[in-house]
Amino acid sequence: MDVEFKASLPKKKEFIELHRTTGWNAQGLYTDDQLFQAISNSWYAVSVYSNDQLIAFGRIISDGIYQTLICDVIVHPIYQKQGLGKMVVEKLLDKCKAEDIKWVQLFSAKGKQEFYKKVGFKERELEAPGMSIFL
Structure with missing residues (x-):
């Protein structure tokens, strides 16, 4: 498959259109404008195209020093299981390495932990669990 990666x-x-394939906003918590504003505030992003169609995406939120979070790694369902997600994550990690960022975090969608383990991520230790609040 011929694809083009753009930073x-x-x-x-x-x-x-790509985000809708995930079902992440099924409850309509965010408008399209809000979702686009969110990715526009990213520190770094990778967009993947095939025949001028966006087929994959990933981004980083970071202060550029040590707090770094990979978000919104999305591969269109018909292009999954072809290595694109791995390539997106690798490109995001390459950017972190180039900027000498040493600690990268992420939240994975349910059932995707094994994918991220294959790219080198480890689950947090039980003594240091993450926390969140939904407002």
Whole structure:
């Protein structure tokens, strides 16, 4: 498959169409404008195209020093299981290495932990669990 990786944000319409394939906003908590504003505030992003169609995406939120979080790794369902997600994560990690960032965190979608383990991530220790609050 011939794909093009771009270290840039996709167009809003492209991103929204890809994001909808995930079901992450099924309850309609965020508007399309809010979702696009969120990715526009990213520290770094990778967009993947095939025949000028956005087929995968991933981004990083970071202070550029030590707090770094990979977010929104998305591969369109018809392009999954072809290594694109791995390539997106590797490109995001390459950017971190280039900036000498040593600690990268992420939250994975349910059932995707094994994918991230294959790219080198480890689950947090039980003595140091993450926490969250939904407002």
